[in-house]
Amino acid sequence: MHELLTTIEASALATFLRESTSVWAYPTVLMLHTVGLALLVGLNAAFDLRLLGIGRGVPLEAIETWFPVMWIGFWLNLVTGVLLFVTDPIRLGTTTVFISKLGIVAAGVVLIPLLQRAVYGAGAGPGQAPRIPPAARAYAVLSLLIWTAAIVTGRLMAYVSEI
């Protein structure tokens, strides 16, 4: 495992991302990771709040379009996240904070289709009205907690050094 991390750390891509002084290298990757966060977590939070009763007048059938945008945020962050990991794999790959973050994000991502299905129904045809069953409310609360934890662990990654 450590050998693999060492190989990644020494790779040309990692070296480029670490050492390039171009604004298009590390700074842009980091910035896009924040944009992805805003889309994925931000829209998730707004949707969760709607399920929990804030902004009741927002018709549920009109905001299923937020889900593809959340997925754009997710894929953006998967790609930029891999690039950020590659710049510092030995430190990150051996810290509990980073490994926890991966688990937390995975849980959050699994919740997205659960949330969508609970509200809009599995393969629901047109004409089936969206609803907010108790399960959807539970998912919403869980989702808010999980994404908060993802941000907490994500930020803490900048402060830990365990090798």
Added chain:
Amino acid sequence: MEQFKAWLDAALASTAWDETLIAFLHSTALSQWVVNGQWVWPIAETLHFIGLALLIGIIAPLDARLIGFMPRVPIAALHRLVPWAIGGFALCLATGLIFFVGTPEQYVLNESWWMKILFLAIAGANMLAFETTQRRRADALPAGAPTPPAFKVIGSLSLASWFLVLYWGRMLPFAVGASF
């Protein structure tokens, strides 16, 4: 108060107001607390990011609606989420002030920070323009109706300026004058 007066006098007398401001902020107890407290900075940063997600997660759909997406959603209904965006902004502002008071030299001398402030001001003025001139029309707009050009302009400007606030914020450690 006396300290503030001394600072103001010095600031007015000096052309190097930025250095005077930096020195003054460093002399405050708040600044010492921010710099010396082991957890202050990481916690403030985390809250800054949570605030950012709330703010953008709510303002972006509202802007998209103003531009013309999701026509079935009444703008007034989306507006009911806005207090949470304001809460997110308040979190960002409070934690932003903590960063600023802690290490003012990282910001005042950083061109990225000035860009961030510029786009914050644009986003704020744009929001004010919407609230004062268009809000009534927005609330009266029936669901499904196309949005007028003024809405599209304000929505696009808002989306662009909030993105640029985030952009320049993220560029803070890499910009000319940065000392992170």
